[in-house]
Amino acid sequence: MGVTALAPSSADDPLAYRSVALVDLLDRVLATGVVITGDITLAIADIDLVRISLRALIASVGALAPPDPEAAP
Amino acid sequence: MTTTSDPVGDTGTAVWLHGVVAGTATPARLPGIAGTPVRAVAAAGLVAVVSDAPLSEYGEAALRRNLEDLAWLERAARAHHAVVDALSRSGAVVPARLATVHRDDDRVARVLVERHDELAGTLARLDGRAEWGVKGYVVPGATPRVEEPDGGGGAGAAYLRRRRAQLTAREEGQRVAADGAAAVHAALAGYAVAARRHAPQDRRLSGAPTAMVLNGAYLVDRDRWDGFAGLARELAEGHPELRLELTGPWPPYSFVAEPEAEPAWA
Numbered sequence: 001m002g003v004t005a006l007a008p009s010s011a012d013d014p015l016a017y018r019s020v021a022l023v024d025l026l027d028r029v030l031a032t033g034v035v036i037t038g039d040i041t042l043a044i045a046d047i048d049l050v051r052i053s054l055r056a057l058i059a060s061v062g063a064l065a066p067p068d069p070e071a072a073p
Numbered sequence: 074m075t076t077t078s079d080p081v082g083d084t085g086t087a088v089w090l091h092g093v094v095a096g097t098a099t100p101a102r103l104p105g106i107a108g109t110p111v112r113a114v115a116a117a118g119l120v121a122v123v124s125d126a127p128l129s130e131y132g133e134a135a136l137r138r139n140l141e142d143l144a145w146l147e148r149a150a151r152a153h154h155a156v157v158d159a160l161s162r163s164g165a166v167v168p169a170r171l172a173t174v175h176r177d178d179d180r181v182a183r184v185l186v187e188r189h190d191e192l193a194g195t196l197a198r199l200d201g202r203a204e205w206g207v208k209g210y211v212v213p214g215a216t217p218r219v220e221e222p223d224g225g226g227g228a229g230a231a232y233l234r235r236r237r238a239q240l241t242a243r244e245e246g247q248r249v250a251a252d253g254a255a256a257v258h259a260a261l262a263g264y265a266v267a268a269r270r271h272a273p274q275d276r277r278l279s280g281a282p283t284a285m286v287l288n289g290a291y292l293v294d295r296d297r298w299d300g301f302a303g304l305a306r307e308l309a310e311g312h313p314e315l316r317l318e319l320t321g322p323w324p325p326y327s328f329v330a331e332p333e334a335e336p337a338w339a
Contacts, residue, residue, distance in 0.1 A: 020320075023278045024206060025150050027271050027288065028326035029171040036184055040087055040133050040174040 088181055089126040090169040091156040092324075093119055093192050103159050106131070106152050116182035117189040119196075122160060123181055131174050140172065154324075161324035165200040167192055168326050195329060201295050204328060205321035207261055207305055208274075209287030211250040215314040246314075247284075253312045254287035264304050265291035267328050286315070290327035298322065 089106040096118040105111045105124020114121040129135060139145040153171055160166040175181045185192065226234075262268035273285040293301045302319060309317040 020151075020154070021279075022147050022150065023274050024320060025154055026146075027274070028204075028290075028323060029150050029153060029168075036090060036093075036169055036173055036188065038090065038173040039176045039180055040131070040136065041172050 085128050087126045087128050087131055088114075088123045088175045088178055089131060089153075090173040090175060090181060091122045091124065091153060092160055092169050093121050093167040093185070093196070094160055094164060095193075095196055096120055101159060101163075103156050104152070105156060106149060111156055112178075114178045114181045114185070116185040119185045119189065119192055121181045121185055122156065122166075123175075123178070124156070126174055131172075136172055136174070157324045157326075161203065165196045166324060167195050167199065167329055168324050199292070199325045199328065202266060202292050202325060202328075203295065203298070203322035204325045205265075205291045205293055205298070205301055205319065206323060207257070207287065207289045207291065208279075208285055208318045208320075209250075209254045209257060209289075209312075209315040210281050210285050210318070211246065211283045212314055212316050213246070213283055215246075215249075249314050250284075250286045253314045257308045257312060257315065257317065258287055258289050260308055261289060261291050261301070261304065264297070264301055265293050267292040269327055271327070283316075287317075290323075292325055292328045293322075 091105065091111060094100070096115060100111050100113055100120070100122045103111050106126055107124065107130065109125045111122050111124045114123055130139065139149070150171055153169075157166060157168040161168075175184070258268065258270060268289060268291045271288040271290060273288050274281075276284060279285055291301065298321075305317060305319045309315070
């Protein structure tokens with residue numbers, strides 16, 4: 001099978017740049033190593049940022065997602 | 074700053090950290106998280122690239138709310154990434170995780186001083202390298218079919234045999250795909266400076282028609298990028314049970330933490 005190449009950071013191709021998939025981006029900006037914890041985000045560190053955002057993502061695809069009783073506020 | 078005594082209030086301005094670069098770097102005039110240009114906070118020979126973040130939107134309570142809002146999250150992730158990505162083009166950067174917010178510049182400078190050795194070491198480790206992503210999806214039907222056994226018995230027995238054969242074929246397909254993913258990851262990791270496996274993306278999020286079995290990230294030296302892409306193409310040809318997808322170059326988001334700190338996915 002083929003390899004599909006994307007260039008999310010290609011300086012000379014703004015179209016390719018815009019094609020960065022949100023889910024790939026969130027894998028990286030949320031799920032990766034935390035070297036520095038901010039003052040304010042320290043206060044919400046008890047909540048897993050990744051879990052929050054995945055819940056938001058899954059909610060966004062609405063009907064496909066089964067209701068999660070644990071997620072009720 | 075008026076916020077020091079009221080960190081969770083919704084007035085005033087906090088400081089959003091995009092990333093840390095070497096002290097010699099000067100960040101270009103880029104728009105930050107809330108649109109105002111990024112600034113440099115220098116201390117201990119390092120530069121933190123930050124931007125103003127109004128507490129009404131980036132304070133603790135507001136962040137809790139906003140991180141649940143996909144439209145907000147996407148805008149923030151893309152704005153943050155745009156700065157980190159631009160920084161990564163001109164040199165090594167230690168990207169900050171999304172939503173790293175400090176009360177003021179002094180707090181950021183204190184972090185640079187306190188964490189100097191670790192940050193400088195990470196910058197040195199990431200210099201001249203970038204991250205590439207390789208995802209692998211199951212290709213249905215790429216594995217040999219399990220022959221349906223011919224046997225006696227009534228319609229019920231035949232149904233059970235057929236059902237068992239289907240389940241066996243599916244399990245076999247999943248096993249072959251998982252083995253392929255492990256082999257592809259091992260080969261790519263052998264070529265890269267460092268590697269890690271993220272959790273596979275849920276199909277509801279990836280939008281892919283089949284299951285993801287590999288969500289790998291690879292730190293690769295700049296002069297080996299072409300070779301890495303070539304290796305990915307070779308592996309795709311050698312593994313018809315997988316559809317591979319290559320993305321990059323990314324800023325080294327997945328390699329900020331030391332290898333020991335990696336989760337059991339690796």
